[in-house]
Amino acid sequence: MAVIVIAVGAAFADHQNKVVSDQAARADVLAKVNLIRAKLEGNINGNLQLVQGLVAAVVTEPYMGQQRFASLASNLFGRGSQLKNIAGAPDLVISLMYPMNGNDKAIGLDYRKDERQRVAALRARDKRELILAGPVDLRQGGQGFVGRIPVFVRSAGNTERFWGIISAVVDVQRLYKASGLLDDDLGIDIALIGKDALGPTGEQFFGNERVAKSNPVTADVLLPSGSWRIAAIPKNGWPSTPDNAWFLRAIMAVAGALVVIPFLVTGRLIGERQRNYAELSRLSRRLELALEASAIGVWEHDLATNELTWDDRVNEIYGKPAGEGRGYLDWAGAIHPDDLAGANADFDRATAGGGPYLSEYRIIRPDGEIRHVRSKAIIYR
Template sequence: MPTSLRRSPPLRFGQAQSIGAAATAALIVLVATSVLVGSENRQFRSQERATVLSKLSTVRAKLEGYINSQLLLAESLAAYVAANPQVTQAEFARMGTVLLEKNSGIRSVNLAKNSVISHIYPLRGNELALGLNLVAKPEQRAAVERAIQQKRSTIAGPVKLVQGGVAFINRTPAFVVDQPGLNSSPTYWGLASVVVDEMAIYEAADLPKVSQQLALTIRGKDGLGERGDVFWGQAQVFQQDPVLVEVAIPNGTWQLAATPRSGWRDRSPIAGVIWLLGGALSIGVGAVVWKLMGEPTRLQRAVDQATVELQTALQDLRQEMDNRQQVEAALSNSQLALTKTQAELEIAHRLHKMLLPPKSELAAIEPLEIASFTAAAAEVSGDYYDVICQGDHIKIGIGDVAGHGLESGLLMLMIQMAARTLLAACEHNSARFLNTINRAIYENLQRMNLHKHATLALLDYQGGRLCLTGQHEEVIVVRSSGTIERFDTMDLGFPIGIEPDIAHWVQKATLELKTGDVVVLYTDGITEAQGDRQMAYGVERLCWVTCQQRDRPASEIVAAIVADLRSHLNQQQPEDDMTLLVLKQR
């Protein structure tokens, strides 16, 4: 019998083809896994840098906010010197007391006539600085000359002080005009400086706390940016691919660099899990393909379908990665914007609280009982009030700054500092007082390119007589007999910060107070507060409640008005800031 033909070669060829197809399918899965792992690692590194950038942006916002608040103090000193070039040490000491009262981070303030320190407060502990020629100090000469030549404020430091310690110095050049109005050019008088303790700036930005989480370094001594020396952290951080952020300071910049404390990680924590799942999937796909290769027809259909599904899966994967990148980029930008806004609101809220006179200070005023209430419609109030007592003369201010937030908080600070500085300089003429405040605020707003304004009324009390100046809401007077008098302030002034000179608008009105008479000052958030019936609280209701409570102490009158106002609101959220001030003649 003839020997039958063997079919071994075709069988071996089919087996080799099955193995090759299975290996190819497994390889495709592994390649897709590799692409996915690479994408995950890139996204992880991007997210890690975004987290560092978010923390670094918060530090930058806090640094800029604190430095700008101290800049206003130096500019206030320079503006005062420009108006009073013959200022004495005693006058400067009175003004220095006001400036340092609520700014614990300030070591001292000084004036350097012709760049030689001539006035300083406090003098004790700073005697060695008197007579110091700033231009003659090599480590300070460049910053001083830059401030004079450019006629702009500069931040010098950190500087090792001759009296001991290390500090940052905010210097503003002061120029005086010998003959105003004759187009004469200003003459350099000297420098006004605010010396801020080094650690006060660092702690205001939470640098010690953040440095526990990040390897954080700052360079740019004297505002020289990346050309300046390192003064916080280790210089080698700049060689470790750090996140970089610029801090804008007066007439210069600092550069912040940061990396994670443990360094950058190249691999995502879940990369190993992805590889494990991808390996298992490649084995499973290879086994299925190898099994299907035993049936050519079914295999062809299965391969075609698997190829389509794999291509679809790869396209979906690429689309998902693109969408994920876009979402994470948008999330990162939103997080940075939110962090900056929160830092600004925190600074503005702190400034607003610093401006309000404490209850102990109001209780110490003997001729009058004074009580107050203030509530913000948002995180930061745009209302302002202050009570300043100087001997038997009491200066009371109330105003409403347009808008809310950091810019409104800075405008409030400028008004408060200007008022306290003028009073410390013994300026009691109400018309000049209000016009000087307006001129200083107008010039600062123009320089800062801010479109803000405020209403402001000033009340001068002395010996039972109250003198009103400035434009604000009505002043309500309830006599002890129950008679109600309302004084319109629209013709007594003009909004602050709109015109450079408001002297011809400023008028005054005078009224006499007897024992038991009550004076009510308020912002429009009180009278325009709307309840659930969309009806305003109104001046008439405010007058009626005050009249009914006139025989009670000032603090109880305020409590009664606030209780009636909340009853009117009926748990509705007020749409505007509310401030109430009640004065009662003892």
């Protein structure tokens, strides 16, 4: 029963240790995920917020040319920005660009005729709000997250007309690096889900696909339009065994041994005692049989208290009732008067010298029968 109770307790403690270890591991991953999430949100929102100032300028100058557009846009590419380029598309056709170098292939792109960008561009126009798409393959090469901001300007009759779209392209690799996703010492594997800011229902666009299938820690990156879902697990996967598992198991094993070993030792001692009792009982029966067969009576005389103990065979020899066995036996009173002096002398000599006692004398039983008795003893302390 002790072993069963200890085993159940140890299993429960091991399970609880696993639960606590898993919770600690998930908390550690979540702390790193929240840091990445905050950086992504800050970088994306910061880049797109810069472009809002350019949109306000376009509203006031709807007919600005490339030179004016480039002059205003160049001020947005400061230190820490992940902007790759900014394009202006009056009537959904790109005609304004900064920087022009390396991005001139995008000039003339009609969003309505481009399968990859038409849906997002028209959605921005129809919803009259910023739409973040991506990552998308850019015509001029590479990938980027494209924030499309619809621009509406004042027209006659105090109405608004659709001017077009200002598109800000955020460089994918620079954004990932600035947000810590490419840090070799991060210690976790990350997946980003929600292409085109569609949240957890969108496609995965960053990281290993196994991450999302490995019970990851998740957090949502809130974007100007929609969100991304971050999923993360430890670099080498979730630990199957806590780091302190074997130490805890060793402690439980020692504690269990401290409980079980005394039981085992006690059981062994009890078994040994029972075997000794059985052997003693067997020897006692043999002695009893030997004494009965030889008609020898056994007595003890405590010299300090003068108390005697004897067995039933002594009672039989002296003609006493059975059952008496302790007290002050009238030993001298039973000795024949002619032998009393010699018997007393033999007893006194043995007790005085500490040597063996041997005496022969006659006794007179209560029924008058005379018996010859040989009495022997040794003295021990």
